[in-house]
Amino acid sequence: GASTGGTPSADNTPTATKSGTTSKINCVSGTLGTGGSTALGPLVQAAAKSYQSQCSGANITTQLTGSGAGLKGVHEGGLQVGNSDNFVSLKKNPEYSDLTDNQVAVVIFSVIINKDVTGVTNLTSEQLKGIFTGKITNWKQVGGPDLQIAVISRPSGSGTRNTFSKYVLGGMDESVSGANHSTAKTSGDVAANVQSKSGSISYDTIDFAKKNNLTTVKIDGQEPTQDNVKTNAYKFWNIEHMYTKGAASGLAKSFIDYVKSADAASLRQQYGFMEISALSSDALAAKTPKA
Amino acid sequence: MSAQQQISPAFADQEQQQRVAALRRLVRRLHLNNSIASTVLALITALSALLFIAIIVKLLIDGVPYLINPDFYGTDGTGVVGPQIFNTIYLLVFSEIILVPIALSAAIYLVEYARQGPLVTVIHFAAETLAGVPSLVLGLFGYLVFSSVLGFGLSRLSGTLTLLCLNFPVALRLFEDALVSVSREQREGGLALGSTKWHMIRTVVLPAALPGIITGIVLSSGKVIAEAAALIFTMGSSNPSNVYTLNPMISTDNLTIHIWFLKTVGAGTIPEHVANAVSAGSAALLIIILLVINLGSRFLGRFIQRRVMAA
Amino acid sequence: MPLVSEAARHMGEFDPTKTLNTSAGTKVDVRHTNFFYGSKQALYDVSLPLRERQVTALIGPSGCGKSTFLRTLNRMNDLIPNTRIEGEALFDNFNIYDKKTDVVLLRQRIGMVFQRPNPFPKSIFENVAYGLKVQGKSQKFIQERVETSLRGAALWDEVKDRLNTSALGLSGGQQQRLCIARALAVEPEVLLMDEPCSALDPIATLKIEELITDLVKDYTIVIVTHNMQQAARVSHFTGFFLSGKLIEVAPTANLFERPRQKETEDYISGRFG
Amino acid sequence: MPLVSEAARHMGEFDPTKTLNTSAGTKVDVRHTNFFYGSKQALYDVSLPLRERQVTALIGPSGCGKSTFLRTLNRMNDLIPNTRIEGEALFDNFNIYDKKTDVVLLRQRIGMVFQRPNPFPKSIFENVAYGLKVQGKSQKFIQERVETSLRGAALWDEVKDRLNTSALGLSGGQQQRLCIARALAVEPEVLLMDEPCSALDPIATLKIEELITDLVKDYTIVIVTHNMQQAARVSHFTGFFLSGKLIEVAPTANLFERPRQKETEDYISGRFG
Amino acid sequence: MAANSVNAQVSQDTRSARTRRSRFSDKVANSVFLICAILVVAIIFGVFIFLGFNGLKMFQDPAAKNFFTSTNWDPGADSPSYGALGFILGSVVTTLLATIIVTPLSFATALYLTEMAPKWVNALLRPLIEIFTGMPSVIIGFLGLIVLVPWLTKVAAPIAPSAANAGVGWGAATLILVVMVLPTVVSVSMDALTAVPESVREASLALGSTRWQTMKSAILPAASAGLATAVVLGMTRAIGEALAVGMVLQGDTHLPNGPFSLGWFFQPNINITNAILNYFSEASGTERNGYLMLGFVLLIISFLFICLSRYIASRSVYK
Numbered sequence A: 001g002a003s004t005g006g007t008p009s010a011d012n013t014p015t016a017t018k019s020g021t022t023s024k025i026n027c028v029s030g031t032l033g034t035g036g037s038t039a040l041g042p043l044v045q046a047a048a049k050s051y052q053s054q055c056s057g058a059n060i061t062t063q064l065t066g067s068g069a070g071l072k073g074v075h076e077g078g079l080q081v082g083n084s085d086n087f088v089s090l091k092k093n094p095e096y097s098d099l100t101d102n103q104v105a106v107v108i109f110s111v112i113i114n115k116d117v118t119g120v121t122n123l124t125s126e127q128l129k130g131i132f133t134g135k136i137t138n139w140k141q142v143g144g145p146d147l148q149i150a151v152i153s154r155p156s157g158s159g160t161r162n163t164f165s166k167y168v169l170g171g172m173d174e175s176v177s178g179a180n181h182s183t184a185k186t187s188g189d190v191a192a193n194v195q196s197k198s199g200s201i202s203y204d205t206i207d208f209a210k211k212n213n214l215t216t217v218k219i220d221g222q223e224p225t226q227d228n229v230k231t232n233a234y235k236f237w238n239i240e241h242m243y244t245k246g247a248a249s250g251l252a253k254s255f256i257d258y259v260k261s262a263d264a265a266s267l268r269q270q271y272g273f274m275e276i277s278a279l280s281s282d283a284l285a286a287k288t289p290k291a
Numbered sequence B: 001m002s003a004q005q006q007i008s009p010a011f012a013d014q015e016q017q018q019r020v021a022a023l024r025r026l027v028r029r030l031h032l033n034n035s036i037a038s039t040v041l042a043l044i045t046a047l048s049a050l051l052f053i054a055i056i057v058k059l060l061i062d063g064v065p066y067l068i069n070p071d072f073y074g075t076d077g078t079g080v081v082g083p084q085i086f087n088t089i090y091l092l093v094f095s096e097i098i099l100v101p102i103a104l105s106a107a108i109y110l111v112e113y114a115r116q117g118p119l120v121t122v123i124h125f126a127a128e129t130l131a132g133v134p135s136l137v138l139g140l141f142g143y144l145v146f147s148s149v150l151g152f153g154l155s156r157l158s159g160t161l162t163l164l165c166l167n168f169p170v171a172l173r174l175f176e177d178a179l180v181s182v183s184r185e186q187r188e189g190g191l192a193l194g195s196t197k198w199h200m201i202r203t204v205v206l207p208a209a210l211p212g213i214i215t216g217i218v219l220s221s222g223k224v225i226a227e228a229a230a231l232i233f234t235m236g237s238s239n240p241s242n243v244y245t246l247n248p249m250i251s252t253d254n255l256t257i258h259i260w261f262l263k264t265v266g267a268g269t270i271p272e273h274v275a276n277a278v279s280a281g282s283a284a285l286l287i288i289i290l291l292v293i294n295l296g297s298r299f300l301g302r303f304i305q306r307r308v309m310a311a
Numbered sequence C, D: 001m002p003l004v005s006e007a008a009r010h011m012g013e014f015d016p017t018k019t020l021n022t023s024a025g026t027k028v029d030v031r032h033t034n035f036f037y038g039s040k041q042a043l044y045d046v047s048l049p050l051r052e053r054q055v056t057a058l059i060g061p062s063g064c065g066k067s068t069f070l071r072t073l074n075r076m077n078d079l080i081p082n083t084r085i086e087g088e089a090l091f092d093n094f095n096i097y098d099k100k101t102d103v104v105l106l107r108q109r110i111g112m113v114f115q116r117p118n119p120f121p122k123s124i125f126e127n128v129a130y131g132l133k134v135q136g137k138s139q140k141f142i143q144e145r146v147e148t149s150l151r152g153a154a155l156w157d158e159v160k161d162r163l164n165t166s167a168l169g170l171s172g173g174q175q176q177r178l179c180i181a182r183a184l185a186v187e188p189e190v191l192l193m194d195e196p197c198s199a200l201d202p203i204a205t206l207k208i209e210e211l212i213t214d215l216v217k218d219y220t221i222v223i224v225t226h227n228m229q230q231a232a233r234v235s236h237f238t239g240f241f242l243s244g245k246l247i248e249v250a251p252t253a254n255l256f257e258r259p260r261q262k263e264t265e266d267y268i269s270g271r272f273g
Numbered sequence E: 001m002a003a004n005s006v007n008a009q010v011s012q013d014t015r016s017a018r019t020r021r022s023r024f025s026d027k028v029a030n031s032v033f034l035i036c037a038i039l040v041v042a043i044i045f046g047v048f049i050f051l052g053f054n055g056l057k058m059f060q061d062p063a064a065k066n067f068f069t070s071t072n073w074d075p076g077a078d079s080p081s082y083g084a085l086g087f088i089l090g091s092v093v094t095t096l097l098a099t100i101i102v103t104p105l106s107f108a109t110a111l112y113l114t115e116m117a118p119k120w121v122n123a124l125l126r127p128l129i130e131i132f133t134g135m136p137s138v139i140i141g142f143l144g145l146i147v148l149v150p151w152l153t154k155v156a157a158p159i160a161p162s163a164a165n166a167g168v169g170w171g172a173a174t175l176i177l178v179v180m181v182l183p184t185v186v187s188v189s190m191d192a193l194t195a196v197p198e199s200v201r202e203a204s205l206a207l208g209s210t211r212w213q214t215m216k217s218a219i220l221p222a223a224s225a226g227l228a229t230a231v232v233l234g235m236t237r238a239i240g241e242a243l244a245v246g247m248v249l250q251g252d253t254h255l256p257n258g259p260f261s262l263g264w265f266f267q268p269n270i271n272i273t274n275a276i277l278n279y280f281s282e283a284s285g286t287e288r289n290g291y292l293m294l295g296f297v298l299l300i301i302s303f304l305f306i307c308l309s310r311y312i313a314s315r316s317v318y319k
């Protein structure tokens, strides 16, 4: 049957990152605006909360606006840290060359379906392409009940959506439009919508899927597990970044260091993220753009 | 001369009687039309009224159970609105502190000093146009100017300045009305005693216009409390751990943004029943605040009027 | 006597003393009327017969109740909340004040002209046609009656070429005559006029006064005025109000020349008001 | 002659003919004044000397320019945009109309009382003290002067026990006397009064008239009135305005009894207005 | 004559010194006030300049030339397309439709309340209407999501192209706008009706017309300019409404395919404000300027509405 929620393997003990040797936070006070990826959002929020509780002089906020908005926010000055599920594409946004990449974790996504859709446990890339381009419109075409498919997608700036296009749909952009298609604003909004909208399908992090009791499906027979990600057998995952304008400094640096630190390892685990260090080099290379 | 009280024989006249009879028939038809029209109007009004009342009742029924729970006002955790209430009040006070002196000064200029002419026309036209700008568009403007160009980022300060743009024309209009309502006789009374204009304004016009000024402040407060669209791009929709600070540079939300957040971008981040509870509670709270403001502004205006008059 | 003879000399051709008919029938017979604005009494036991086809003028200082009295006659005071009336005003066998009286019908029979000209913001034609349209008259009938009424109000020649222009473009005096034409169009039996000239210049006033002297051949007219000379010039009977009481009513010349009451004398000799 | 003698009989004790001084000095000498509201001329070549310690009354029909003229004297018309004045009004060796004239100072020397009583919504004391506070007088000085002024305005006895209650609680007549007291407090040399009694009842009117006859011992007074009897009762000189022109100015009795101009005669005999 | 005495002369000199000083403060006050008044002009200029400048910059990109002519908004495509007609259509259609529903409702309500209603009805409804004119739009949006959308999903499913999405789209947006705009239009209409002088009512009633005839033939025509302003004001509000409408639209950047049909109202759909709200914060380059351009379009539309209402008001008989 379909696995409910992602199951981050507990045996994956975090290895200490280079900076996380001391358990004391290097507190910096001030105001820090972070924002962007709603996939990374929960981790950043939790880390911020923990950071602020230990460093009372720091005020950290996290806007849930999507990866694209995170990059733009930090580029234009509205934010100091922009969270993104994707690498900056200098081809698309040459002006973002002023941004510095800080990688913090690995996120695992999954395709999720509404509970009314019974009997569908696996979808092939081809089937997903059919669904997300509007060619397949009824669940019975993929072995499910006679029910219209309601596709829910994210706005184009979403890192989840871009990862989905690039690594699941084979570089092809979704192009469903019409009555059975709607958009949700954030990862959380996707989860809420899939929960309530009959016959719906979308994509989200395994953490949101689990917390909202949503059904995840295998992609090309692969389950969304950390083990499958390590080997890149399961393709729907990505590296989480916290971009800064120029090199991170001050509170931004301190906070990013904390998110990456050993202290925050339990948080990363709690929110379903994987350590970058756990990736095989093949997997890492598959997601990292060639310089 | 009041002796003969006899009724005139004129209406005994046949023709006159027929005319009156015809009129009477006509009037009966007019009354019928009148009743039909009245009924239709009353029904439509009842329909609109029912819509409004149903909305209020729905909001209160859904929300009040949470409102009466003290946990709802908690200062920390999920499903509480303590921070949002503080932020709302913070924003209210901060923006009124900036708004009132500026808008009142502008109103004084327009009512007391300006000569009727192109400048006044331009200012009024500008104010009217600004009042008609959708708040989302002002949000874009605030983002471009305050958050980006001036570098205030997403912060209470950017939000407050955007609210200033939003409320300026409204407050200006209300303050102008308050000043204009002070009678010309009062002003002339002051000037005729040989006081300068500014002295006359301070001692005669402003005290007399106080009730109207207070009403203006209260009504613009209502707008601050209700506003969300102009703030989402300028102030953001999330809070730091500790919002209970006067720091204007941090990004926060307020009650209305929070409702929007919970039902859209923040949906799914907390369980739906909690989100609905908080939204319903906040909505009811806002309704009650607006109700109080609405009734309060009248009451306060009248109260101050009485105080001023009885000074 | 100086006042009235002065006026008569000035007016020349239309001296009301010539058309005075002290035995004219009573068109409306007002008896023992009390009127209250809330708890404030504005009329005290007023009894006054309005003679058919005669002009009755009502004079008195400001606030004495002239307008209030006039507006009881076509139940215009109904529009003011919390008012109450006692007594009776017999008109064609029914009591005007009666709750059951059909005010719409009443007002079609008793027309009114107000202190400030109040034309509708419509064309001149539409203004006069208004009452006729209310009555659902035919287009042809309306066409004719508008002309007759405007002629009757001595306005036709001045406006016949611009019947479709806005009535608000007329001068104050013309507007007031338009309002009179509008009232005449529905052929009322009685015409009430509340200080119809107070907003007008002397020449327009003269025109209206001429018109009144003319209209009285067909209509019973009641006119409120604060100008004693005007009362003397146009009215057959004059009633003097003071503080809500009708102090005295008499043929106009008698009232001005031989007032029976001390208050009347004080008032007309200018000692107050 | 009937009007004036009527009035004199009625007023009894304060007959202005007794205090008339036709050789009194000229306090303000108005010469060839033209006044314009925008392009509309409201005063035409008005020349009028205001005699020291005499009451000059201005009469004329509504809209003839009485108020306009009065308000040129303390430059109150400055408040109305787009107005223009020509001519001169000599007062203590300077021209009131001069651009360089300090209007604040001018208004401290030429006080004004308005048609409708306009007390500030403050206490009685504060009302009278207003002009003194403007001048920055000491508390003690103010205390004394308030009493003198209220006595001067014949109001002291009625209000001395409630100086700190709101002025709006006073009756209309008391309010008007309060406004006079307020004007007196700053010791002006000239007092302008624009229909000061038109909003008052007969008894309050009488009080104000008495007060005027009393004040004129110390002040030069100009009063606008639409009530000819009032002019006859209180003034030494009367000017008659018509359509912005000063038709005639003369000692009051002369003007009413032997008007030199046809227009004046028409007006005072009630033929228009 | 007091003024001739030496004493009076001295007091006059101190008087003028004092007035000189207070005149100076008068001047200072004047300029401070002037600056504040000018600020309003500066702000609106700023709004036009910042949005206009940034928005119009998008036309430097040749791909943007179909902004007003195409409904294809696809900035992410290999050959990007910036046709905004779909967004504009969404705003215009929902606004017009809401106006068509609101106008008769609000005129009737306003007429009833100003001309006929007993005191207690007014005492109840007027404050209610006032509260609703200041109602936070998110509250209406929230109710839209939890009440209107589920209800429409059920009711409109048979005529909607997709049963699951029947509750969202222009239909829901229009109804939301009706609720948002109705109170404003009612309240401004009531002002317009009350501004008709009592003399007009008296004139009509005194001619023997009934209440209804008076309303129909005298009051409504006399208030027509004010009523028209009310409608225009309502449209200004409707076209700029963002959050409440955005919450129930749920479309992406595309108009539904195919010929225009009733179904368009019961499926995810788009408008200007929703596009800005969803996409502005992440967009860059031409796309970012495109959303600012959409904001500028909104600004121009509201500006035209304001000009229109000023024009109408200037023709009004009674102010």
Ligand SMILES: Nc1ncnc2c1ncn2[C@@H]1O[C@H](COP(=O)(O)OP(=O)(O)OP(=O)(O)O)[C@@H](O)[C@H]1O
Residues within 6 Å of the ligand: C037, C040, C042, C060, C061, C062, C063, C064, C065, C066, C067, C068, C069, C080, C226
């Ligand atoms: N709507 C009202 N409510 C309460 N009192 C009123 C109302 N209208 C008039 N009064 C009072 O009734 C009295 C008579 O007023 P009315 O208008 O009849 O006087 P009038 O003789 O016509 O005076 P004027 O010459 O000033 O028109 C006055 O004391 C007035 O204050």
Ligand SMILES: Nc1ncnc2c1ncn2[C@@H]1O[C@H](COP(=O)(O)OP(=O)(O)OP(=O)(O)O)[C@@H](O)[C@H]1O
Residues within 6 Å of the ligand: D037, D040, D042, D060, D061, D062, D063, D064, D065, D066, D067, D068, D069, D080, D226
């Ligand atoms: N602010 C103004 N703007 C334009 N015209 C005005 C203004 N004030 C008065 N007028 C006009 O100037 C003329 C003289 O007006 P003024 O007020 O001096 O008359 P008045 O004699 O005082 O009349 P009343 O007895 O009615 O008070 C009138 O025709 C009036 O319409």
Ligand SMILES: [Mg+2]
Residues within 6 Å of the ligand: C066, C067, C068, C194
């Ligand atoms: Mg009256």
Ligand SMILES: [Mg+2]
Residues within 6 Å of the ligand: D066, D067, D068, D194
């Ligand atoms: Mg005047």
Ligand SMILES: O=P([O-])([O-])[O-]
Residues within 6 Å of the ligand: A036, A037, A038, A039, A040, A065, A066, A067, A068, A084, A085, A154, A157, A158, A159, A160, A161, A186, A187
């Ligand atoms: O993480 P995203 O919100 O950019 O999908």
